[in-house]
Amino acid sequence: VDEAERAELQRAMTLLADGDRTAFHPVFDRLWPVMRRFAGRRLASPEAEDVAQQALLKIFERAGEFEPALDALSWALGVAAYEIRTARRKTERRREDGAVLDHVAAAGATPEEHALDEDLRAAVAELIGTLRPADAEALAAVASGARPPGATFRKRVERALARVRAAWRTKHGS
Amino acid sequence: MARDESGLRSEARRRYERARLAAALRASWYVAPLAIVSLAGCGRTAFTLVVALLLLALVTFLGWRGQAHQRAIAPGVLGGSVPLLLPVALHLTGHPCLGGSCFLATTACLLGGFAGALVVGFQWSRLREPPHFLPLSLLVAGLVGALGCVLAGLTGVLGMAAGLAVAAGPVYWVARRV
Numbered sequence: 001v002d003e004a005e006r007a008e009l010q011r012a013m014t015l016l017a018d019g020d021r022t023a024f025h026p027v028f029d030r031l032w033p034v035m036r037r038f039a040g041r042r043l044a045s046p047e048a049e050d051v052a053q054q055a056l057l058k059i060f061e062r063a064g065e066f067e068p069a070l071d072a073l074s075w076a077l078g079v080a081a082y083e084i085r086t087a088r089r090k091t092e093r094r095r096e097d098g099a100v101l102d103h104v105a106a107a108g109a110t111p112e113e114h115a116l117d118e119d120l121r122a123a124v125a126e127l128i129g130t131l132r133p134a135d136a137e138a139l140a141a142v143a144s145g146a147r148p149p150g151a152t153f154r155k156r157v158e159r160a161l162a163r164v165r166a167a168w169r170t171k172h173g174s
Numbered sequence: 175m176a177r178d179e180s181g182l183r184s185e186a187r188r189r190y191e192r193a194r195l196a197a198a199l200r201a202s203w204y205v206a207p208l209a210i211v212s213l214a215g216c217g218r219t220a221f222t223l224v225v226a227l228l229l230l231a232l233v234t235f236l237g238w239r240g241q242a243h244q245r246a247i248a249p250g251v252l253g254g255s256v257p258l259l260l261p262v263a264l265h266l267t268g269h270p271c272l273g274g275s276c277f278l279a280t281t282a283c284l285l286g287g288f289a290g291a292l293v294v295g296f297q298w299s300r301l302r303e304p305p306h307f308l309p310l311s312l313l314v315a316g317l318v319g320a321l322g323c324v325l326a327g328l329t330g331v332l333g334m335a336a337g338l339a340v341a342a343g344p345v346y347w348v349a350r351r352v
Contacts (some may be wrong), residue, residue, distance in 0.1 A: 019194065019240010028183055049176050060186040061193045064240075 001034060006073050013072035016063050027063070032056055034073070035080055042084050051087045055080035130167060135160035191238075198237025198244075204251065205230045208258065212321035215262035221324045229317040236310060242303045246311040249297035253311065254318025256293065257286025257334045261325045279326035280333045286323070287337025290315045295345030308346060312338055 001009070009030045015023035032052075039052035059079050066075060131139075138156045141147060177185065209226035213219060233251075236243040260282040294311045301307075316338055323330035 016190075019238075019244060024187060024190065025183075028186060032179070032182070046176075053177060053182055056182065057186055057189050060190040063190055064194050064197050 001073060005030060006071075009076075010068075010072040013063070013066055013075075014068040017066040017068065019064075028056075028060075031059060031076055034076070035059075038077060038080050039084060043087060047087060047091070051083050052080070054087075055083040058083060131160065131163060135163055139164070194240065195234070195238045198234045201237050202230055202233045205233065208251075208318060208321055211258065211262060212324065215265055215322065216325040218324045222321060225317055225320050225324070229314070229321075232314060232317065236314070242307045243310060245301060245303060246307045247314055249294045249301075250311040250314025251318055252297070253290035253293035254315035254321075256290045257283050257315075257319030257337070258322030260286040260322065261330060262322050265325055279323075280329050283319070283323035283326055283330040283334040284337040287316075287319055287334035287339075288341045289337075290319055290334075291338045291341030291345055295341070295349050298345075299349035308342070308349075312342055 009027065012023040012026040012030065016027050035052040035056045036049070039048040039055065042048070043051055059076050062079065066072065134156070138153070138160045141153075142157055147153065205226055208229070209222055212222040212226070216222065233247050236247050261279045264279055264282050291312060294308065294315055298308050298311065316335060319334045319338070320331050323334040326333070
């Protein structure tokens with residue numbers, strides 16, 4: 001965007017913010033190619049077009065809030081940058097969700113079963129956090145397979161499990 | 175969601191107009207306290223509600239329309255607050271309007287309307303706005319003033335309108351020459 005175009009955009013945007021509808025088409029004609037280029041450099045092709053359109057609509061929605069003291073082009077690009085960030089975040093979230101579903105599918109479980117399993121694991125982890133350190137150590141040793149021989153350790157494990165059961169009944173009732 | 179360019183242009187225009195209307199409606203919040211002052215001071219519920227709704231519709235339209243229309247609102251409200259507050263202040267300081275003895279309140283409305291038009295005219299001249307600014311601003315001032323002058327009944331409202339109209343002529347003439 002050269003200086004003359006930038007000044008013209010500034011003038012048209014100021015008029016539009018004041019409610020002058022004759023400035024609508026000049027602002028649209030100047031901003032639409034800028035938005036397309038800006039989004040096109042930052043996002044892949046089909047998504048870039050959508051985001052550029054979304055950004056342009058946001059700009060017109062907020063045109064009444066534009067302050068003439070601001071630089072119109074920078075303001076518009078700021079709105080577009082926010083839309084691009086939002087689109088990227090959405091894409092990342094979709095990718096993460098997809099990865100979780102793939103993982104669940106690979107493990108042979110349905111998403112519901114996976115969620116229940118996760119809940120159960122979280123509840124057990126919370127419960128173990130409330131035990132005395134000695135009980136937690138004994139259970140961790142059993143879980144990792146590093147079980148020392150002898151009746152003393154066996155008794156410690158039994159006591160720890162009894163406390164886990166008691167704590168589970170107190171918290172979850174069964 | 176991708177639209178063709180003409181679809182995008184129409185949607186952009188729709189969003190622009192909708193956002194302006196919402197902003198204008200939000201900016202009209204002050205009509206509520208003005209109506210409350212009128213209800214508390216004058217007790218003419220039906221008249222107050224009708225005038226307050228008309229005022230809300232007018233300032234929302236002017237705010238949505240923008241430019242000089244929008245800038246006519248503030249001087250109108252300022253000018254109208256003189257005939258709004260004068261009779262209410264008189265009433266609250268022990269000059270009740272009972273039966274036919276509304277002469278003082280009616281006079282206050284007439285003078286308030288006159289002063290309100292001077293305020294609007296001064297602002298019009300100071301802001302160097304186009305001619306249509308003046309009647310729009312006077313209309314806003316008239317509706318705001320009517321909320322207070324209803325205390326003196328229809329005579330009060332007509333007195334205020336007469337005050338506005340009488341002052342508007344000279345104000346227009348003087349302001350065009352300043």
